[in-house]
Amino acid sequence: MTTLIRGELIKATTTRTIFAYGAMAVALAVAQVLALILPSWDEPMSLADKTEAIAGLPLLVLLLGLVGAAGEYRHRTAAPATLVAGRDSGSVLLARAGAYAAAAVAVAALATTVTLAIGLPLLARRPGPEVGAGDVVLVAGGTLVAAALSAALGVALGALVRNQVVAVTGTLVVIFVVLPLVGVISPTALDVTPFGAAQGVAGAGLETLSIGAAGAVLVGWTVAALSAALVTERRRDIA
Amino acid sequence: MINEDTQAAITVEGLTKRYGELAAVDDLSFSVRRGAVTGFLGPNGAGKTTALKAIVGIARPTAGRALIHGTPVEAARPDARSLGVHIESTGVHPGRSAHNHLRSLAALAGLPADRVDEVLELVGLAQAARRRVGTYSTGMRQRLGLAAALLGDPAILVLDEPLNGLDPQGIRWLRTFLRERAAAGGTVLLSSHVLTEAAQTVDDVVVIHNGRLVFEGAVGELTRLGGSRVAVRTPTPERLAAVARRAGGRVQLEGARVLIEGMDAAQVGELAHRERVSLHELASDDASLEQVFFSLTEEVEAA
Numbered sequence: 001m002t003t004l005i006r007g008e009l010i011k012a013t014t015t016r017t018i019f020a021y022g023a024m025a026v027a028l029a030v031a032q033v034l035a036l037i038l039p040s041w042d043e044p045m046s047l048a049d050k051t052e053a054i055a056g057l058p059l060l061v062l063l064l065g066l067v068g069a070a071g072e073y074r075h076r077t078a079a080p081a082t083l084v085a086g087r088d089s090g091s092v093l094l095a096r097a098g099a100y101a102a103a104a105v106a107v108a109a110l111a112t113t114v115t116l117a118i119g120l121p122l123l124a125r126r127p128g129p130e131v132g133a134g135d136v137v138l139v140a141g142g143t144l145v146a147a148a149l150s151a152a153l154g155v156a157l158g159a160l161v162r163n164q165v166v167a168v169t170g171t172l173v174v175i176f177v178v179l180p181l182v183g184v185i186s187p188t189a190l191d192v193t194p195f196g197a198a199q200g201v202a203g204a205g206l207e208t209l210s211i212g213a214a215g216a217v218l219v220g221w222t223v224a225a226l227s228a229a230l231v232t233e234r235r236r237d238i239a
Numbered sequence: 240m241i242n243e244d245t246q247a248a249i250t251v252e253g254l255t256k257r258y259g260e261l262a263a264v265d266d267l268s269f270s271v272r273r274g275a276v277t278g279f280l281g282p283n284g285a286g287k288t289t290a291l292k293a294i295v296g297i298a299r300p301t302a303g304r305a306l307i308h309g310t311p312v313e314a315a316r317p318d319a320r321s322l323g324v325h326i327e328s329t330g331v332h333p334g335r336s337a338h339n340h341l342r343s344l345a346a347l348a349g350l351p352a353d354r355v356d357e358v359l360e361l362v363g364l365a366q367a368a369r370r371r372v373g374t375y376s377t378g379m380r381q382r383l384g385l386a387a388a389l390l391g392d393p394a395i396l397v398l399d400e401p402l403n404g405l406d407p408q409g410i411r412w413l414r415t416f417l418r419e420r421a422a423a424g425g426t427v428l429l430s431s432h433v434l435t436e437a438a439q440t441v442d443d444v445v446v447i448h449n450g451r452l453v454f455e456g457a458v459g460e461l462t463r464l465g466g467s468r469v470a471v472r473t474p475t476p477e478r479l480a481a482v483a484r485r486a487g488g489r490v491q492l493e494g495a496r497v498l499i500e501g502m503d504a505a506q507v508g509e510l511a512h513r514e515r516v517s518l519h520e521l522a523s524d525d526a527s528l529e530q531v532f533f534s535l536t537e538e539v540e541a542a
Contacts, residue, residue, distance in 0.1 A: 007347030014339035015332055076330035079297045080387060084348040086318025092347075237298040239326070 004085055004095030005102075011077070012068055012096075012103045021064045025111035028057055033119040037126060045128040048205045051135055054119040055203035056112060056143025058150040059175060059195060061104035065154025066171060068100050069093075070164035079239035089238050090230045093159055097152040097226060104151030105144050112140050139203035142211055146201035149215075149222045153194055156225035159233055194221035246309050248273045248395050248426035249294060253303035256289050256450075263289040265450040266303070271428050271443070273394075276421045278441035278458070279430040282536065286450035287430040288326060291399050294428075295324045307395065319348035319391030325384035326399040333373030337364055337383050340372060344387055358386040363412075377404030385413070396420065398429040402436050414440045434532050448536040464531050468500040469507045472520035482514045483507065495519075 012018060036053035037045075045053075072078040082089050116136065123131050161167035175195055183190050190196040191206040191214070200206035200214030209217065247270035256264040264286045271277045281287050292298035294305040296312040307315045307322060315321075331340050341355040359365045362382040367375070372383065381404050388396055396417075402410055417427050417440060431437035437444075444461050446454040454461055473479050476497050480490045483499045488507075491498040499507055504523050511518050 003349045004347055007343045007345075010339060010343035010346055011332070011335070014336070014343070015334040017334070071332070075332045077332055079326070080324075080330075080344060081347050083295060083297065083322070083324050084319035084344045084387070084390065086316045086321075086348070088316070235299075237292070239292055239297045 001091070001095060001098075004087065004092060005098045007081065007085070008092070008096045008099035009102060011081075012099045017067065017071075018064070018103055018107070021060065022107050022110055025057065025060055025107050026114050028060065029111040029115040030118060032057065033115055033122065037119065037122045041126065043127065045123075045126050047129045047131065047135070050123050050126070050128060050131050051139050051203050052205050053123065054112075054115050054131070054136070054139055055199070055205075056108055056115075056139070056146060058108075058143070058146040058198040058202050061107055061147045062150040062154040062157075062195075062198070063168065063171065064104055064107065065097070065100040065151035066158040066167050067154075067164060069096060069155040069158025070162055070167045071158075072096070073162040074164045076239055082238050089233045093155070093229060093233050094226070096159075097155040100151040100155050101148040104147040108143050108147035112143050116140065138211065142215075143202045145215065146198045146218065149201070149218045150194075150198045153198075153218075153222045153225050156222070156229040159229040160225070192217055194218060194225075197221065246273075247271060247306075248308060249397075249428060250306040250309070251290070251294060251303070252306070254290060254293055254300050254305060255302040256286075256293055256298060257301040263450050264293065264300075264447075267447065267450065267452055268303075269445045269452060269455045271426060271445075273426050274421055274424050275442040276417050276427040276429065276440055277443040277445060278437040279428055279445050279447070280434055280437060280532065281430075281432065281447040283432055285432075285447050287432075287447065288399055290447070290450075291326055291397055291428075291430060295322065295326070295397055297326075317393075317395075319344070319350060319393060321391070321393050321395065323388030323391065323393040323396045324398075325381075325388040325401060326397070327384075327403070331372045331380070331383060334371055336369050336371055337375070337386070338368040340383070341386060341390065345390055348391055350391055354390055358389050361389065362386045363409075378406055378409055381405055382409070394424075395426045396428070398427065400431055401429055402431060402433055402440075410436065446532060446535060453535045461531055464535075468498050468523075469502060469504045470520070470522050471497045471499065471507060471511075471518060473497060473511070473516060473518050475516055478514075479511060479516045479518075482510060482516065486510055 033053055082092050085092055158167050179190060179193060179195060188208045191200060191208045197214045197217035200209050201211055201218055206214055249271035251267055251269050254264055254267040255262060267290055279287055289298065293300045305312045307317050338355060341358065342352060345352055345355050359368045362385050364379065364382050364386060367379060381401060385401060388398065401413060405413060421427055438458060441458055444458050471479060472495055476492055476495055479497050480492055483490050488502045489500040504521055508521055
């Protein structure tokens with residue numbers, strides 16, 4: 001499996017896509033920090049709001065995994081990978097999920113570094129409770145875990161849908177149209193969706209779930225999606 | 240114990256692949272012997288690529304099976320060391336360089352990274368290896384596909400339309416390369432719809448049409464199906480025509496050229512010598528593979 005993950009990691013990191021996502025992650029991290037900290041500068045900010053300001057953005061790396069996995073079918077690169085490896089397509093898919101999880105952790109680590117470098121000095125000058133080292137470790141660690149799981153979830157969704165445009169459009173529709181509607185009907189229901197749970201793990205703070213519980217929900221969604229993708233992958237033609 | 244020397248390298252048994260109502264491959268059976276280049280021929284849409292995908296294990300047959308050295312391909316799970324595949328529909332990310340593409344495949348196969356430079360050199364892509372594949376010509380992409388198939392130096396090569404897009408030097412290089420591999424005991428199965436080019440490369444042919452087998456055998460047998468004739472140029476064509484008819488040949492006169500069926504070149508040469516007829520040119524004029532192919536597929540259409 002190590003050789004498979006290495007091969008898939010080379011694929012994941014040798015196009016411009018990974019650099020584009022890295023740049024987007026940094027830009028969004030800066031925008032988030034500034035948008036959440038600078039307004040109402042003189043007013044006190046709660047600890048929950050402060051940690052949310054430096055929370056990660058796992059949905060971006062979910063799209064990284066999704067685009068990468070669906071791209072394997074768009075560019076017809078899934079078949080050569082399976083052929084040279086001499087392994088079943090399910091094993092290669094699992095390796096792909098592992099590779100994108102690792103790539104997502106790297107992107108998230110870069111974005112988190114920038115977030116903390118800009119956010120912590122600003123938060124220290126903002127009225128309200130101080131963000132302690134333990135809080136920072138929890139948010140940064142949660143962000144990396146959420147990134148890894150979200151990217152693996154994205155790979156599973158990309159492998160299930162296979163059509164890159166449909167997969168990306170569908171995910172964006174769910175995030176920006178379906179979930180807000182769900183939130184209107186039942187705000188707490190959002191916490192148990194994969195998208196809500198991922199944000200909870202990354203430190204956004206959920207109403208009904210602790211970080212640990214959100215992590216368990218996200219692991220459940222990721223395992224379920226990967227299992228469905230594995231079963232489907234083994235039953236479909238690779239090319 | 241199975242003797243691998245006599246066993247077919249690839250065996251296809253009753254292979255069928257349906258997409259809904261459409262049977263892209265229909266009850267196809269043939270075998271590919273070791274140490275030979277086998278042409279997998281048929282017009283566009285005949286089902287060649289679909290059949291090749293099922294043979295190498297990237298498409299699931301609706302019925303039937305393909306065996307590699309006697310083992311079903313699903314069980315054999317051949318890797319880059321035993322089976323090299325270049326199918327047009329399997330590709331490369333246009334934003335990735337050829338070097339990185341092959342590096343990822345080498346890593347997936349557990350092959351040493353320096354093998355990448357070797358195959359790039361072999362197919363003549365070393366100079367362009369760091370360029371993004373999106374900037375490559377069709378011929379360069381073909382060479383890259385071949386490089387990927389050759390990464391593990393496999394005993395069996397399955398190549399889908401490998402001559403497409405290659406320049407004359409590239410075609411000549413590939414033809415020589417494949418002949419050398421077969422001479423060294425390797426097995427090559429290559430598909431083509433450019434029948435005249437494939438005929439110069441292959442030992443055996445498998446012809447399919449509408450997903451069904453229409454011919455399997457040596458390339459010479461296929462050519463002989465269309466009949467052979469001898470083309471002769473002589474200053475006395477009427478005299479040669481007369482003596483050839485008396486000897487049992489079927490003769491057609493085309494000015495100074497005489498076409499004789501039912502006799503081979505040696506028989507015609509002996510006859511001319513005996514009858515003191517001067518010859519300026521004497522050549523076998525076998526029916527081209529293309530002519531035979533068209534007649535075979537027309538027969539299938541008619542049936």
